[in-house]
Amino acid sequence: MSRVWNFSAGPAALPQAVLERAQREMLDWNGSGASVMEQSHRGKRFIEMAARTEEDLRSLLGIPADYAVLFLQGGATQQFAQIPMNLAGEGDSADYLVSGHWSAKAVGEASTYVRVNVAASSAADDYLKLPERSSWQLDPHAAYVHYTPNETIHGVEFHDIPDVGAVPLVADMSSNILSEPLDVSRFGLIYAGAQKNIGPSGLVVMIIRRDLLQRPGRPMARIFRYAEHAANDSMLNTPNTWGWYVAGLTFQWLHEQGGLAAMAERNRAKAALLYQAIDGSGGYYSNPIELGSRSRMNVRFSLYDGALDAAFVAESEAAGLIALKGHKALGGMRASLYNAVPLEAVQALTAFMQDFAQRHG
Amino acid sequence: MSRVWNFSAGPAALPQAVLERAQREMLDWNGSGASVMEQSHRGKRFIEMAARTEEDLRSLLGIPADYAVLFLQGGATQQFAQIPMNLAGEGDSADYLVSGHWSAKAVGEASTYVRVNVAASSAADDYLKLPERSSWQLDPHAAYVHYTPNETIHGVEFHDIPDVGAVPLVADMSSNILSEPLDVSRFGLIYAGAQKNIGPSGLVVMIIRRDLLQRPGRPMARIFRYAEHAANDSMLNTPNTWGWYVAGLTFQWLHEQGGLAAMAERNRAKAALLYQAIDGSGGYYSNPIELGSRSRMNVRFSLYDGALDAAFVAESEAAGLIALKGHKALGGMRASLYNAVPLEAVQALTAFMQDFAQRHG
Numbered sequence: 117m118s119r120v121w122n123f124s125a126g127p128a129a130l131p132q133a134v135l136e137r138a139q140r141e142m143l144d145w146n147g148s149g150a151s152v153m154e155q156s157h158r159g160k161r162f163i164e165m166a167a168r169t170e171e172d173l174r175s176l177l178g179i180p181a182d183y184a185v186l187f188l189q190g191g192a193t194q195q196f197a198q199i200p201m202n203l204a205g206e207g208d209s210a211d212y213l214v215s216g217h218w219s220a221k222a223v224g225e226a227s228t229y230v231r232v233n234v235a236a237s238s239a240a241d242d243y244l245k246l247p248e249r250s251s252w253q254l255d256p257h258a259a260y261v262h263y264t265p266n267e268t269i270h271g272v273e274f275h276d277i278p279d280v281g282a283v284p285l286v287a288d289m290s291s292n293i294l295s296e297p298l299d300v301s302r303f304g305l306i307y308a309g310a311q312k313n314i315g316p317s318g319l320v321v322m323i324i325r326r327d328l329l330q331r332p333g334r335p336m337a338r339i340f341r342y343a344e345h346a347a348n349d350s351m352l353n354t355p356n357t358w359g360w361y362v363a364g365l366t367f368q369w370l371h372e373q374g375g376l377a378a379m380a381e382r383n384r385a386k387a388a389l390l391y392q393a394i395d396g397s398g399g400y401y402s403n404p405i406e407l408g409s410r411s412r413m414n415v416r417f418s419l420y421d422g423a424l425d426a427a428f429v430a431e432s433e434a435a436g437l438i439a440l441k442g443h444k445a446l447g448g449m450r451a452s453l454y455n456a457v458p459l460e461a462v463q464a465l466t467a468f469m470q471d472f473a474q475r476h477g
Numbered sequence: 478m479s480r481v482w483n484f485s486a487g488p489a490a491l492p493q494a495v496l497e498r499a500q501r502e503m504l505d506w507n508g509s510g511a512s513v514m515e516q517s518h519r520g521k522r523f524i525e526m527a528a529r530t531e532e533d534l535r536s537l538l539g540i541p542a543d544y545a546v547l548f549l550q551g552g553a554t555q556q557f558a559q560i561p562m563n564l565a566g567e568g569d570s571a572d573y574l575v576s577g578h579w580s581a582k583a584v585g586e587a588s589t590y591v592r593v594n595v596a597a598s599s600a601a602d603d604y605l606k607l608p609e610r611s612s613w614q615l616d617p618h619a620a621y622v623h624y625t626p627n628e629t630i631h632g633v634e635f636h637d638i639p640d641v642g643a644v645p646l647v648a649d650m651s652s653n654i655l656s657e658p659l660d661v662s663r664f665g666l667i668y669a670g671a672q673k674n675i676g677p678s679g680l681v682v683m684i685i686r687r688d689l690l691q692r693p694g695r696p697m698a699r700i701f702r703y704a705e706h707a708a709n710d711s712m713l714n715t716p717n718t719w720g721w722y723v724a725g726l727t728f729q730w731l732h733e734q735g736g737l738a739a740m741a742e743r744n745r746a747k748a749a750l751l752y753q754a755i756d757g758s759g760g761y762y763s764n765p766i767e768l769g770s771r772s773r774m775n776v777r778f779s780l781y782d783g784a785l786d787a788a789f790v791a792e793s794e795a796a797g798l799i800a801l802k803g804h805k806a807l808g809g810m811r812a813s814l815y816n817a818v819p820l821e822a823v824q825a826l827t828a829f830m831q832d833f834a835q836r837h838g
Binding site: 118119120122124125126127128129130132135136138139142143144148149150151153154155156157159189190191192193194196197224225226228229309311315316317318319335336337338339340352353354355356357358359362436438439 | 479480481483485486487488489490491493496497499500503504505509510511512514515516517518520550551552553554555557558585586587589590670672676677678679680696697698699700701713714715716717718719720723797799800
């Protein structure tokens with residue numbers, strides 16, 4: 117069939133231009149007579165591409181020189197464990213802000229390696245809003261503060277960067293990295309699974325302040341140590357070469373689109389259009405999130421009558437609007453509006469929603 | 478340029494038919510209107526493909542039902558650490574057979590998590606032959622015995638499966654899996670980085686006897702626990718979906734080629750042809766490995782005069798024969814002859830070698 121509008125929460129839509137280029141280059145990449153998948157990661161061609169990809173990310177985000185960029189594996193979930201292994205010493209504690217499914221999961225994976233202090237949580241509010249700032253119990257001696265700026269499942273997002281003083285701020289940006297300009301210098305460590313705003317799954321991009329690489333951390337094999345990955349340009353072992361390549365194509369595409377300021381403008385417009393369609397539906401559709409906590413990336417909505425959910429999913433798919441079914445833990449619908457989802461897709465979705473409401477009114 | 482003959486040790490050549498199919502399906506996979514990279518791993522299409530891929534691997538290798546198959550990340554190197562985390566308890570020891578670079582590296586990464594007993598080593602022989610069986614000091618109480626059936630860098634290979642009694646045998650088959658039929662029931666755990674005989678890098682395929690999933694192992698986050706991955710069909714977190722897909726295409730290709738008996742025949746013929754060219758060159762080329770320990774997959778050879786190495790590499794590349802330069806630790810040349818390298822490529826290589834010897838005699 118022809119290409120659909122894909123609202124998947126992840127692995128998510130990729131820019132069509134990126135896919136077309138990967139398709140063209142599949143059998144003969146960069147004049148090598150072989151696929152990029154068939155290149156040694158120690159070869160000149162691959163190393164040049166890898167370095168250019170890092171440079172393109174650095175220029176997109178304005179990453180300062182005292183930060184290392186790593187291309188890792190294992191998904192963000194593995195980093196939930198590896199971060200305390202690397203940043204916490206014996207007996208240390210770390211502060212966690214819990215604002216949804218993923219930040220809660222980060223606590224679970226970390227607790228083998230560090231004493232976790234849940235400094236704030238909105239679990240009692242069903243994660244329908246961010247934890248109130250006045251409630252945060254930050255420890256100035258914490259090894260770090262971990263938070264999740266955007267919660268993919270619950271659809272809540274921090275719209276500014278928390279001030280946590282001198283303690284390094286660690287952010288799981290899997291679902292909002294590269295969606296707008298960012299002041300990287302406010303963070304100690306930023307990490308993101310690639311499969312939402314960067315590229316295919318199986319790749320994690322990390323931005324880490326170099327002084328944090330000096331922390332001894334917990335006893336661990338060399339393969340888990342960020343300092344070793346940094347010292348080896350993320351080629352301590354064979355990296356996910358295909359993921360690195362597609363990430364590079366995406367970064368080039370972002371530059372061609374005008375960079376992150378342009379993406380921020382588009383992303384604001386897309387989210388505004390969809391929230392307007394929901395809020396203006398006279399209650400036919402609704403979003404449960406507190407206004408100031410709404411995510412630009414993952415927009416939840418429910419139909420006034422849950423009995424219509426199956427029809428909504430089936431008819432939207434038939435109309436070429438896919439992956440709108442909400443996460444099984446929450447039900448309802450969810451539209452993910454990452455960089456590769458154009459405004460045109462959201463226009464098609466809101467038109468469909470209006471039509472659906474009229475037909476099933 | 479046109480496609481070359483690729484002798485890379487890994488990431489290595491893929492079957493051209495696999496690349497062509499991945500190319501065709503790039504923008505519209507399986508009638509979905511989206512790339513396989515853009516599919517949710519929780520979606521029906523992806524889950525069906527993933528299950529079929531596992532079934533194709535099971536039928537290729539005749540994997541018994543009491544073994545789980547896992548699709549993991551982090552490369553074989555991460556498994557060097559994760560295996561003792563999962564299979565060894567507090568205070569346990571494990572036996573390691575050291576026959577080259579990779580088995581030595583496995584010892585290094587394991588030693589944080591288990592007391593390592595190097596039960597045998599051929600380091601004193603510069604890894605030019607396998608450790609003598611009479612020298613092995615196996616411990617019947619070991620948590621497991623680890624070995625590397627084929628050493629990619631040193632070019633030595635075990636041509637039978639060691640008898641280690643009741644202790645589970647653990648094998649890093651990264652560079653020889655699927656190269657011939659295998660009696661999986663002789664093993665406790667088999668693992669392989671995909672980037673040689675399976676697919677792109679960033680994927681690890683593991684075959685583990687289910688009783689070993691019950692071992693408590695060392696304290697670790699859930700993401701590192703094989704039992705959790707098995708219980709969640711390798712979707713405990715987002716897997717490397719592209720790698721899984723390409724692996725599936727390769728498994729289908731192997732079935733189309735006649736399965737592993739046919740591949741074994743081809744691989745024997747390819748290695749025999751190249752070793753004959755080396756041994757029959759009157760000393761112009763030489764392979765240093767003891768005859769009974771020679772690898773079918775990774776064939777090392779030196780020119781009688783190392784001053785000709787640079788010319789050999791440059792002229793072979795110009796002739797469309799790439800990645801023949803040996804590992805930097807050993808120098809000389811190396812040709813990797815994995816499944817996707819056809820006999821025609823080895824014929825082209827041996828013809829080139831003969832021609833080169835005549836011109837630079």
